[in-house]
Amino acid sequence: MTTPEITRPLAPSEAMFAGNQLYVGYSVRTSGELDLTALATAYEAVCRTYPVLAARLDTTADGEAVLVTSDIRPTLGVGTGPLDRPLSGVDLDQAHALSGLSVTYDGTEASVTLATHHSVADAYHSFGVLTALWDRYIDTVEGVSATLRRHPYPKSVEQLLAERGIDQLAPAPADPRTAPADAPAAPNSPATEPITFAMARHRLTAAETTALADLGHRERLTINGLLSAALLLAEAEIRRVSLAELIYVYPVNLRTRLTPQIGLTEGTNVLGFAHFQPTTPSADPLTLAREISAGLRAGLAEGLIQRSTLALSDPQAMAQAAAAMSAGAVVMTNWGPVPALRAPAELRLTDFRGTFHAKVAADLPDASLYGGCYLVSTFDGRLSIEIPSTDADPEAGHARIDALRDRLNHLLSRA
Missing domain, CATH: 3.30.559.30 (Nonribosomal peptide synthetase, condensation domain)
Structure with a gap:
């Protein structure tokens, strides 16, 4: 195991999601035979391919949120419950990993939910990961060997804009209804209460x-x-x-x-x-x-x-x-x-849903x-x-x- 290293500080477009530990869930409904061993193998492979999924967030002594490497792979979670709330009861913590994969069963149907921390992935990024996950799942089920390219840690939009010569702030029109003095007060307690x-x-x-x-x-x-x-x-x-x-x-x-x-x-x-x-x-x-x-x-x-x-x-x-x-x-x-997701013949992908998982302060109503x-x-x-x-x-x-x-x-x- 290597010593964890700070990859880089979070940019403002990323750090804004760290305070409430916001994860977004991309949930695929299934009907039929779901091979949990193959799914866990596929997720492990995808986390190796996209190491940011297994990274974590930390805070420096100055209060700056930073992205930290990790050799610990997130694991597949399995449970039962309502499919319209697939992340309920799932333990997602940005200090441990920036992604999660869970299966929730309700009778013969299941939700397979990939959760990604919004600091490191938006929906389009997550769709790329979701496609890779299901591709690797069907390869594993069918015994196909696939070599997956390791992807570097993704860049912030601020860095991508700067690389393209876009670095000037867009002036915002003044609006008396949105003066700084009108901003809501911050809660007194830290965001520690999980909410789905x-x-x-x-x-x-x-x-x-x-x-x-x-x-x-x-x-x-x-x-x-x-x-x-x-x-x-x-x-x-x-x-x-x-x-x-x-x-x-x-x-x-x-x-x-x-x-x-x-x-x-x-x-x-x-x-x-x-x-x-x-x-x-x-x-x-x-x-x-x-x-x-x-x-x-x-x-x-x-x-x-x-x-x-x-x-x-x-x-x-x-x-x-x-x-x-x-x-x-x-x-x-x-x-x-x-995106069109691949699945073996014995498994039907019947629906797709979105969801959120966050942590809030005890004194902030959900x-x-x-x-x-x-x-x-x-x-x-x-x-x-x-x-x-x-x-x-x-x-x-x-x-x-x-x-x-x-x-x-x-x-x-x-x-």
Whole structure:
């Protein structure tokens, strides 16, 4: 065993997820014969291939979060319970490992959930790892020998931007509602209490997903734009506010928007952030979708979205962002299509879900976390929208999903 070494300090885009030890779970539903020995072997191989998965976080005497190497491999966990909460009871600790793999059984079905710490992997990075995991699983089941290339530790988006000559901070517009003085007070106790979430969900049928895409093609709008419009209209209804009072924030994958392009696992959180605030009271979803899409194009053309992450190193910008979030910003992260995953003939992959695992301070109610963060993904031709449903207010997530379903059905009636 080698002596652990500090690989590098976390950049601001990474350290922001260390305080609450945020892991994101990518959960594949299965039906049929699951070979646990082969799955454990595959996970071990993937952790060797991507050593960041077995690394851990530490804190220096100066309070700086750092990435530390580790020779200890995370192991597969197996249990029983509700499949809509697959990380419940799982022990995830960034001081031990930055990933986890768990299997939760419920009768003849199971959820196989890869959890990655958000400091070292976003969804696109994690999809690359998930694909490698299932590829290695089927190779192991079928007795195929595969040589896997060891990948270096991923770089932060700040480093990737600097390597491409992008190092100027994007100026943030002043907003009196998001002054630093309005930022919420920090909890008095450290984040030590584990919390997992059940996810409220609306899953479109394959026909509805196709119809939504066809509507977008006809109107020259993206599915993301249409979903965003429906989401804002639903949130305005739920909160009983006007559209103009909402602030919409969503991450944008920068991998294909930078030159040279960046591979899935070359970076940690290779994301920019788009912001949109409706300026008109229009309740027409197509009009709203066009405004959102136009804002995205403009932000990318001006380089504002590409440079937006650099604002995370500015304390004043961070205070403004925290205040905006506490004021009720709407957040959606669209993971896009889940990559096609390989499985042996005796095992069917029937569904895909997202989830969160975090640690919170004892004096911070869980209702204040992730309550407005929607996850969007498409698996097997069916689009899915999920939102955490917290124990403090279990009906809130379902109410939001119901409102969003109504708005999407209205859109589909125009398809």
